[in-house]
Amino acid sequence: AKEPVRVLVTGAAGQIGYALVPMIARGVMLGTDQPVILHMLDIPPAAEALNGVKMELVDAAFPLLKGVVATTDAVEACTGVNIAVMVGGFPRKEGMERKDVMSKNVAIYKSQASALEKHAAANCKVLVVANPANTNALILKEFAPSIPEKNITCLTRLDHNRALGQVSERLNVPVSNVKNVIIWGNHSSTQYPDVNHATLTTSAGEKPVRQIVADDEWLHGEFITTVQQRGAAIIKARKLSSALSAASSACDHIRDWVLGTPEGTWVSMGVYSDGSYNVPAGLIYSFPVTCCNGDWTIVQGLPIDDLSRKKLDLTAEELTEEKALAYSCLT
Ligand code: NAX
Known part of the structure; x- marks a missing residue:
């Protein structure tokens, strides 16, 4: 049997996260013969909702799902991950300046870049989904210099x-x-x-x-x-x-x-x-x-x-x- 692959989903308590984690646990992402361990990260205000998602993953009894880590600690979330899907970010709210939204996301992607660089598995592949996706990915690349640039991508x-x-x-x-x-x-x-x-x-x-x-x-x-x-x-x-x-x-x-x-x-x-x-x-x-x-x-x-x-x-x-x-x- 194949060794499980660890897949990080940030923003896992959000709406994309809720649709994405069951797909991963069913083998839609990595194949129906590939066991997975899900790492889910969100922020403290969403911790309870995140735990609810974890409960549902347990309840769904997915045969390929070999473990679930649900946490608000970026280091714990990033440790040992082979794939990182970055869905968490700061959304643009009505009346907010572009610069303010950018500045929030730059801070998030800078710190998560460091957590990935220090704690992810070697050769971890990163997909940034959260907007502004291209620029968040660029910031992640800049602040994770030891992750090869070919491993950092965004969703189009x-x-x-x-x-x-x-x-x-x-x-x-x-x-x-x-x-x-x-x-x-x-x-x-x-x-x-x-x-x-x-x-x-x-x-x-x-x-x-x-x-x-x-x-x-x-x-x-x-x-x-x-x-x-x-x-x-x-x-x-x-x-x-x-x-x-x-x-x-x-x-x-x-x-x-x-x-x-x-x-x-x-x-x-x-x-x-x-x-x-x-x-x-x-x-x-x-x-x-x-x-x-x-x-x-x-x-x-x-x-x-x-x-x-x-x-x-x-x-x-x-x-x-x-x-x-x-x-x-x-x-
Ligand atoms: P939601 O607001 O439903 O979920 C976002 C989640 O991220 C929330 O649970 C929030 O608590 C969490 N979060 C915020 N800051 C975080 C941090 N520092 N660390 C970890 N988690 C954090 O948004 P959703 O609809 O799921 O969309 C997520 C992102 O995808 C948004 O930025 C959105 O703009 C972007 N999208 C990108 C697309 C693409 O094609 N690249 C398409 C869909 C989507 O619009």
Whole structure:
């Protein structure tokens, strides 16, 4: 039998946490043959709720779940973890300045970076979900210098999956027949959902989505804005932000990273930019990646047209500004 993998979920008493931990305990993230030990962290005001989640995990009697640590102590939470899914953060509240929210999250990610660096297992893989996800991941990277930068990522897979979903609905085809959309840049409304390289599996082989949709107005307009604004649309409808789709996409992100992407398929991940596609190095930016043996590689050589170039640059500019704002909070 396989040794259990320790998976940390921060913000585990929150709504995404509540959807995510049972998925992990059922093997959705790491496979149905992989035992897990869940480490759940939240803050003292949520300690009782966190304990309630732990009770439910016990009550669900998940065969793969070999242990649960539920704590408000970051060191205890981070000790020995192989995977860290960072969902906890300070939410933007009505009337709050961007700088104030940034400053709260910078403080959180700075201290959790140190706890992970000192106490996580060697080669721990980190996924930041909490917003501002790209910049929180960058702060985590800066303050955990001994964790390899390739191990620190942020979630744009939900946006990627939303883009697949929009194409699937538009063409009335199963979503599993659509692949290779790309989310470029920030997990924010400046992200660029790109269908230029996406394909549809048909009985006559793989066809470009652009060619099958054959409606540039939709592809350049409503498709992009729907994906960019989907988070807000969910809040409007549910009076709560995306949770089940965020949890499911976080599982997709880690699963593909650890177990590999299928041949011929790429996914979107926020990763540390090396300057590929002329994106400034030193940002956490969402790129198309393939994964093999536990490592991601940015897909190279895709042609970028003028319209796309502008959108790649616009979202990079926003991330550069966010980075400066985050650094200004550090003193
Ligand atoms: P909730 O407010 O329901 O849960 C957040 C939890 O984090 C709370 O239980 C809170 O007590 C806890 N927390 C706060 N500070 C903490 C700290 N220092 N250490 C540990 N835990 C802490 O929010 P939820 O809806 O679950 O969303 C969580 C985060 O995901 C938010 O930042 C949200 O903006 C972000 N999202 C990111 C998405 C993505 O695709 N990257 C999509 C979904 C989601 O909006």
